[in-house]
Amino acid sequence: MASENSSNNDPNHLQRITLIWIVVSVIGDVLYWFLVGPHVPPGRMTTTAKDNQEAFNVLFLIAFPVLVAIWEYMLYAAINWRSKKAGVPESVGGPKAAENRKLQTSWIVITTVVVLLLAAYGTVEVVVGKGSGGGEGPNPIWNPSGAIKAETAALAGTATWSPNSNAVLPVQVIAQQWKFTYRYPTFGGFESPYLILPVNTDIAFNVTSLDVIHSFWAYQLEVKADANPQQNNVAYTKTLQLGSFVVRCSELCGIWHGAMFNSGNVVSQATFMAWATKTEAANAQNTKVLPPFAWTYTPDANGAAGGYYIDGTVTPYSPSEIYGSKQPGS
Numbered sequence: 001m002a003s004e005n006s007s008n009n010d011p012n013h014l015q016r017i018t019l020i021w022i023v024v025s026v027i028g029d030v031l032y033w034f035l036v037g038p039h040v041p042p043g044r045m046t047t048t049a050k051d052n053q054e055a056f057n058v059l060f061l062i063a064f065p066v067l068v069a070i071w072e073y074m075l076y077a078a079i080n081w082r083s084k085k086a087g088v089p090e091s092v093g094g095p096k097a098a099e100n101r102k103l104q105t106s107w108i109v110i111t112t113v114v115v116l117l118l119a120a121y122g123t124v125e126v127v128v129g130k131g132s133g134g135g136e137g138p139n140p141i142w143n144p145s146g147a148i149k150a151e152t153a154a155l156a157g158t159a160t161w162s163p164n165s166n167a168v169l170p171v172q173v174i175a176q177q178w179k180f181t182y183r184y185p186t187f188g189g190f191e192s193p194y195l196i197l198p199v200n201t202d203i204a205f206n207v208t209s210l211d212v213i214h215s216f217w218a219y220q221l222e223v224k225a226d227a228n229p230q231q232n233n234v235a236y237t238k239t240l241q242l243g244s245f246v247v248r249c250s251e252l253c254g255i256w257h258g259a260m261f262n263s264g265n266v267v268s269q270a271t272f273m274a275w276a277t278k279t280e281a282a283n284a285q286n287t288k289v290l291p292p293f294a295w296t297y298t299p300d301a302n303g304a305a306g307g308y309y310i311d312g313t314v315t316p317y318s319p320s321e322i323y324g325s326k327q328p329g330s
């Protein structure tokens, strides 16, 4: 601070700093919102991705003025109040700063309000975003309408989905060392190594694991849910745009964890329908030897516990495990 007797001739620093701060913050925020905001990852392929992008952009709008305030003050102080200029040997905080009630109160009030508003905003985003693409466990609190009905029907084997039906599409994500498999209960429960989804559709991901803990992370869909053995972890999103996306395992799960990824596509509802019905028919023989659709599966290599293969006996191996045996139903 300048010395007491010269303070009357000083320009009004606070006013000057405030003015610069407002101009730089507004210009920066406007440029960001229109030029950068729409391109921020993970894009807008799903409702959760779009919400995520918007939330990030709102946080940036709030954070940028704070950043500007700190940088600007440092720069302003270095230029105007460095010791040489002020004629003091070294810069020290004066009584003006230490006893400034107004400044201290404003600081506490402003930072408290910002933090509380962000907490409220984050909570609202989770609720409105139906869990925001995160795994909500086996009994999700926030559901898209019709989701519970679709999941109950999926388990009963009576779930259907067709274009323009507005029905929720349940998709099971089965993780194992070191791959993801996707099961479609509305199409006879066939399994696919590719995640194909129809556009403009609510998707209910039912994520589970056959062995260790994995995590299903479909980056461009903004869906991330832990895959735990014997658990059905549900996550929702709604597809909005056509395109391809990448799925990665995001939980260290063994030596080939880094290679545990695959990809998928959001396609038109008609294309999805054609793919699903064709794959259902092509896979019918294989689907028969799979365990019936369930929320979780017990890997049971020899079938002795009756969990994994439909051998229906207590013989050590199911027919499909005996080399050269006929496939059931063939």
Ligand SMILES: [Cu+2]
Pocket (backbone or CB within 6 Å): 175, 176, 178, 213, 214, 215, 249, 250, 251, 252, 253, 257, 260
């Ligand atoms: Cu994994």
